[in-house]
Amino acid sequence: MSSTTHTEPHRSLCIGDERPRVECPSIDMDYLTGFLRRLLEIPSPTGYTDEIVHFCGQELRRLGIPFELTRRGAIRADIPGQQSRPDRAIVAHVDTLGAMVKMLKPNGRLELVSIGTWSARFAEGARCTIFTDRGSYRGTILPLKASGHTFNTEIDTQPVAWDNVELRVDxxxxxxxxxxxxxxxxxxxxxIDPQPEFTGTGFINSRHLDDKAGVAVMFAAAKAVLDARVPLPVDCHLLLTISEEVGSGASAVLHQDVTEMVTIDNATPAPGQNSRESGVTVAMADSTGPFDYHLTQKLLRLCREHDIRHQRDIFRYYRCDSAAAIEAGNDIRTALVCFGVDSSHGYERTHVNALRSLAELIALYMQSEPAVERDRMGMGPLAGFPHQPVHPADSGE
Incomplete structure (x- = not known):
């Protein structure tokens, strides 16, 4: 069910409202899910992302999208539009949660620390790959007291913590x-092994859907726009970051003339949240504060105009690529649009309908005009600066 909006923002100083309604090109869901499967097969914990960068670069080359890399491997791809500025960016991250070896233990096992923020509860029992200087080994993460035959009921009472797990190497x-x-x-x-399962009911269960499903959505939306030969009004940059899970994200991969950026990431369906595993979840704010009003309203308007199921949510314990870009000093409008992921940062689940809806929204956004005409100026006069609604709402009575 779509979210309900009681007030329509003042839009007289935003561009794009008098253009013909853009149409959403068809999303190739076989491509989206197939690409997601291949992404999930490639290990990419933050700090060990080179192979997935090569894979994404090869796919961009196959699609005919030019790109370049930062020194560490963040990707900036470019789809040219009819104007070079004010241009836009769409960002998702290829890095995932993982772990590192903290200590070699006297019992022949490995002590771990987490990469990113995730519970040791979800590490217990996980199969994994350890990358050494000489090659890789397989192994299993286990609680210190793993055997009921040895420790009886103590296996249920030991605390959940990274200090209470160890890696048994094969x-x-x-x-x-x-x-x-x-x-x-x-x-x-x-x-950590993703253990993906694509069900006949449309559900996708896997670790690391955050944010490999978002990367697949980005590629599927770009492919749809390219296949339909739809002209874009302004340049669109596709950004793939490599360190979102540890906080730096899109801090070093933006062109200076990017004026607005939409982040694709996961929403969090759970008690007390309004996110769903269907449709698009539009984030109004995360732990770093509100997202840009005008860009967010534009995305909500695209959902309404094109009958894309959507809902709004606020995330209190969440940080995305947008925050890193702002904190790095970029003067850009940012927004966050999401696919719902149950049990985020654990063994995750989403639905193909959410991925399709989000890909449709991204394809529509790529075809739309920038949110605010004045944004082509970095610094400028008051003239052209947009308004937010302050008038009383129409009660409809």
């Missing part, structure tokens, strides 16, 4: 010396 290791002999070191990266 190598003959019963001591720290054995670990060293096999090439394990402090600082080795640990990638």
């Amino acid at each position: 190598a003959v290791c019963s001591s720290e010396v054995d670990l060293v002999r096999h090439g394990f070191n402090i600082g080795d990266f640990v990638a």
Whole structure:
């Protein structure tokens, strides 16, 4: 069910309202889900993202979209429009949660620290890959007291914490010396298996849907626009960041002339939240504060005009690429649009309908005019600066 809006923003100084209604090109869902499957197969915990950067770069090349990389591997791809500014950006992140080896233990197992913020509760029992300097090994993350036959009911009473798990490697290791002999070191990266399952009912269960499903949405929307040969009014930059899970995100990959940026990431369906696993969830604010009023209202208006199921939400314990871009000093409008993910940062679930709706919105946004005409100026006079509604709402009586 679409969200209800009681007031329509004053739009006389925003552009794009008198243009013909844009149409949404068809989203190739086989491409979207197939691309997502391949993304999930590539380990990419923050700090170990080179291979997924190569994979995304190869796909951009196949689609005919030019791109360039930062030194560390964030990608900025460019789809030219009829004007070069005020241009826009769409961003998603390819890095995921994971872990690193903190210590080689005397019992031949590995102590871990998390990469990103996620509970050790979801690490317990996870299969994983450890990347050493000499090659990779497989292993399992286990609680310190893993066997009921040994510890009886203590397996249910030990605290949930990263200090209370260890990594059992699939190598003959019963001591720290054995670990060293096999090439394990402090600082080795640990990638958690996604365990994806695409069900016949449309649900997708997997770790790391945050934000690989968002990356798949971005590529599917761009492919739809390119396949339909739709002219874009302004340049559109597709940004793929590599460190969102640790907070830096889109802080170093923007062109200076980007005036508005839409982040694609996951919403959080849960008690006390308005997010859903269907439709688009438009975030009004996250832990860093409100998103830009005019850009957010524009996205909501596109949803209404094109009958895209949507809802609004606010996230209190959430930070996305937009925050990193603002904190880096970029004077841009930002917004956040999401696919609903149940059990975020755990074993996650979304639905193909949410991914389709979000891809449709992104494709429509790419075709639309910038939110505010005046944004082509970095600094300028008051003339042309937009208004927010202050008049009393029409009660409809």
